[in-house]
Amino acid sequence: MAACFALLLVCNTFAQTERIDSLKQILYTQQLSDQQKLAYCTSILELYGNFNLDSSFVYLKKGITLAHRLKNYEEIMKFNKGLGVAFFFRNNYDSSLYYLSANKELAIKLEKEDVLTTTLSLIAVAFAKQGKYHTAIKYFLETLKMAEHTGMTERNVMALANLGEINRRLGNTEIAIQYLKQAEEKSNQLIGVKYGNYTHRILHIYNEHAFNYLNSGNWEEALQYALKANMDFCKKELPVERCYTQGILAKIYLKKNDLERSLEHVQASYKMAELMQDVNLYAFAGKILSDIYLAQKRYIEAEAEALKIWEADSTNVDESRGAVENIVLANIYMKNTEKAAYYFRKYLELSAQYSEKSFHTTVSDLALQYETEKKELQIVSLEKEKQLHYIIGGSGVALCLLAFGLLLFRQRLHKEKYKMAKQKVKQLEQEKQLIATQAVLDGETAERSRLARDLHDGLGGMLSVVKLNLKDMKQFAIMDSGDVQRFGNALEMLDQSIGELRRVAHHIMPESLMRYGLKVSVEDFCRVMPNVHFKYLGKKLRLDNRLEILIYRCAYELINNAVKHAKASHINVQLMIDNGVVSLTVHDNGIGFDPQAVNLGIGLENIRTRLAIYNGRMTIQSSTCNGTEICIEIEPS
Numbered sequence: 039m040a041a042c043f044a045l046l047l048v049c050n051t052f053a054q055t056e057r058i059d060s061l062k063q064i065l066y067t068q069q070l071s072d073q074q075k076l077a078y079c080t081s082i083l084e085l086y087g088n089f090n091l092d093s094s095f096v097y098l099k100k101g102i103t104l105a106h107r108l109k110n111y112e113e114i115m116k117f118n119k120g121l122g123v124a125f126f127f128r129n130n131y132d133s134s135l136y137y138l139s140a141n142k143e144l145a146i147k148l149e150k151e152d153v154l155t156t157t158l159s160l161i162a163v164a165f166a167k168q169g170k171y172h173t174a175i176k177y178f179l180e181t182l183k184m185a186e187h188t189g190m191t192e193r194n195v196m197a198l199a200n201l202g203e204i205n206r207r208l209g210n211t212e213i214a215i216q217y218l219k220q221a222e223e224k225s226n227q228l229i230g231v232k233y234g235n236y237t238h239r240i241l242h243i244y245n246e247h248a249f250n251y252l253n254s255g256n257w258e259e260a261l262q263y264a265l266k267a268n269m270d271f272c273k274k275e276l277p278v279e280r281c282y283t284q285g286i287l288a289k290i291y292l293k294k295n296d297l298e299r300s301l302e303h304v305q306a307s308y309k310m311a312e313l314m315q316d317v318n319l320y321a322f323a324g325k326i327l328s329d330i331y332l333a334q335k336r337y338i339e340a341e342a343e344a345l346k347i348w349e350a351d352s353t354n355v356d357e358s359r360g361a362v363e364n365i366v367l368a369n370i371y372m373k374n375t376e377k378a379a380y381y382f383r384k385y386l387e388l389s390a391q392y393s394e395k396s397f398h399t400t401v402s403d404l405a406l407q408y409e410t411e412k413k414e415l416q417i418v419s420l421e422k423e424k425q426l427h428y429i430i431g432g433s434g435v436a437l438c439l440l441a442f443g444l445l446l447f448r449q450r451l452h453k454e455k456y457k458m459a460k461q462k463v464k465q466l467e468q469e470k471q472l473i474a475t476q477a478v479l480d481g482e483t484a485e486r487s488r489l490a491r492d493l494h495d496g497l498g499g500m501l502s503v504v505k506l507n508l509k510d511m512k513q514f515a516i517m518d519s520g521d522v523q524r525f526g527n528a529l530e531m532l533d534q535s536i537g538e539l540r541r542v543a544h545h546i547m548p549e550s551l552m553r554y555g556l557k558v559s560v561e562d563f564c565r566v567m568p569n570v571h572f573k574y575l576g577k578k579l580r581l582d583n584r585l586e587i588l589i590y591r592c593a594y595e596l597i598n599n600a601v602k603h604a605k606a607s608h609i610n611v612q613l614m615i616d617n618g619v620v621s622l623t624v625h626d627n628g629i630g631f632d633p634q635a636v637n638l639g640i641g642l643e644n645i646r647t648r649l650a651i652y653n654g655r656m657t658i659q660s661s662t663c664n665g666t667e668i669c670i671e672i673e674p675s
Contacts, residue, residue, distance in 0.1 A: 057085055098124060101117045119153075119157065122141065129316065142157045158177050162200065185197065192239060195221045199221040203242075221239075248264040249286065252293075268287065277310040284304070288303035288307060297330060301330055304326045307323040320347070324343050348361045348362060375528040383535075560613055570609045578615075593613075595644070606628030609624065622671075628665055630664045
């Protein structure tokens, strides 16, 4: 199959080169009008496609200059889109978004809904590539709404498939599968009608299904979808999807320990990444190649490949974590303990960055997203009703001399309706905000739990095994005094890393909170903090899981604030649960502050936001040099 694709690509390249040279000859040697030059630029770009970005830029910029000179808005929109996509493939997202945003404004101005729908989808993809998932979700949902309005089923499927990909990358496998199923249902309307232009959408869905099955450990189902995707590659040049499909096949055969076939497919994936000159595709294929080298015990090559990914873009947290993990493993196997320890610290730093990024990019599930959209539609409807009342009221003024009494009645009626509509709008806005906040908190909790498990069970276990192997190695190695000291230092650093890892995992999501409840987990936390004394009142009851997590995070924030900022020598923490009332009080004898004169920090504002879900309240009593008492109280609704 790969040979077939290569043969087609070579044949097409010779034919396209001759045609492009012929068009260039005419463009640069003959006297042409601006309109004719524009037509030739368009023809050259169609022949280049996405496989010669440097040459494409020349004619895209020349074309958009001509289009502006001719004030041909249809062509301006085409070239804006072309430049946006070209910069996108170069990973220059700022320039890409500049041209795509200009296209969006022009499409709105000219009321070109089809262009607007396409542009919104491209903007969404640009944000998703940068890991800005919340913004990408927003634009994909706008794309869905526009696609349903304009009947652009292809864009509808594209948005659904990409929403599935984002959720898969965030670890929300069930939600990802829901989006993909909807995409498949919609795509059935297009198969047989425009399949030739639609192949990449089908392949995207197949690849995403394969990724999900691979992540869940169902390799056979993953293989079936990957092979279905691989069947279409001789029909159309699709290097991005081909790169992912070949990479998926390489991963599957690596899991099956068929290293020869795995290496063949990853090399094909690498060729597609080189063809597109895409850093993300390089990292995807390079990580798999490094994994294969590790499995083949080719540790030097595994480290070299991982270092290439790290050096190409060390700011990409998602890809860099995997690369640094392979560098650590390769050096452990090669017994380069100091180098392994250095990169392990890098891995911990990246894990912390990844944790923070995950908390800020966690998204809600499909039902909540659509519920939010419904609330927004209701708000728009009520706003239109409010405008209608203003119009009717204004018309009544013109008839005031004929029916003054009727006008007063109508005005009173309209005021009542307007008041009710305004209250309804406010209520819906509050409901929308609470839904969004709860969705973010649920996502944060799920992500904290997953990350804590990964750190404690996965990485923690691996480090413990490494420590045991290092101790065994020491018994049979002959070392001078300097080597013994360095070896001891390495073991001590490893012990510290294991302890720090367990501490981080515990505070991300305490296991005691899940097992024993709020009282035990808060008491455990207070015990390890300096000068903190804990007291519990009431019955030892278990609360709703979400509420327990909320109270624990509040306690964590307030105690940390008192320890870090109050300079207190004594901190009292009191938790009370009685008859459905939950009360948490944190009192310190520190420096205090004036709540009226000082802006509350992000942490306290986050606590207020979380409490709003349960109609809870927070009171602060403090003054300079007299300590601080903060009380949180939630009563049954």
